[in-house]
Amino acid sequence: MDGELLKTLIALGALLLSLPLSAAQLDLQLDASSRTWQTEELLKHPQVQTVTIKDDVSYKKDMTYQVVPVAALLTGLKPEDHLQAVALDGFAAEMAAAPLLNKHGARAWLAIEDPAQPWPPLSAGKPGAGPFYLVWTDPEAGNISPEQWPFQVASIKLMAPVAQRFPALLPDPALKDDDPVKKGFALFQKNCLACHRLNGAGDAQFGPDLNIPYNPTEYFGADFLKRYIRDPQSLRQWPQAKMPGFSAQVLPDEDLEMLMGYLKHMAGRKVRP
Structure with missing residues (x-):
């Protein structure tokens, strides 16, 4: 490339970077x-x-x-x-x-x-x-x-509420209202659905589906899945990783157990999108 042309392109790039958003x-x-x-x-x-x-x-x-x-x-x-x-x-x-x-x-x-x-x-x-x-x-x-x-x-x-828009996310309707799996479903909506789909259901375009083809409870041991949710990069590291860790302050241990309970429950309720 011509030297003067290269200088011009560099100067133009610098000018564009200096312009306000x-x-x-x-x-x-x-x-x-x-x-x-x-x-x-x-x-x-x-x-x-x-x-x-x-x-x-x-x-x-x-x-x-x-x-x-x-x-x-x-x-x-x-x-x-x-x-x-x-x-x-x-x-x-x-x-x-x-x-x-x-x-x-x-x-x-x-x-x-x-x-x-x-x-x-x-x-x-x-x-x-x-x-x-x-x-x-x-x-x-x-x-x-x-x-x-x-x-x-x-x-x-x-x-409309998530349960109404995406029935494929729903746990077994036979469960009682106070069943921990239903609380886990609420926690999934709050903490996971922004990035992930499940059974192909959800609007996120970000992370992998958490049930199709496999649910994380099917390939992670319970202790490692907890560790992954708490600190993802302690198990998997890559430059473009975006999943945040969920501290015990944000997701108490009891809530984490109920979230994992929902995921394990849904592994038995796969619906192909």
Whole structure:
């Protein structure tokens, strides 16, 4: 390649990297109150404020953001409603509306990336958490899991409950309401369904199916499966690994047992997609 042309291309690349990010938009599909928010509109929202998140789940350090209370954007919703936050990479977090509407205790905020001051990469060779990132203050008060911190959010949708949309996820209907397997199903929705499908059911485009062709309880010993859920990279390491570990603070041992109980139960209820 001609030397002058190479210099020109390098200079052009440097110029492009130095340009600020373009503004983005957040699509809220909430029936009567549906609307699209532009970055600039959110940064001028009457309730916008600066919040410091201690030990941010995604960045693993304290981070300061311009935020708007999520409750201020979810006008007209009821605590019993069900939402799905969809990220640019296919991550689809299933979320009950109730904690998102809280104004005390664990509180949800929409962090907004200013194109003039972009956030840092999540790690080497990876993008940042923008343009929109759902973060929490005092998450311990609401037992908020890592899957309830979706980043690169593109849309938030009002949806029918998971059990209604995906009957292939349901445990045996003969089980009593207080059966631990049913509690495990609720934990699966909260902690796993954002990344994984099961029996081909779910909206995630991210991780492998957890029942087809094999359920992890069929090829992991119980102790190793627990260890994998707690600290995935202690068993499998690769540069693009994205599964977070679930600490005992987020997923207590009793809950982990019930989650594994649901998975083992579903190994006997395979449904080919």
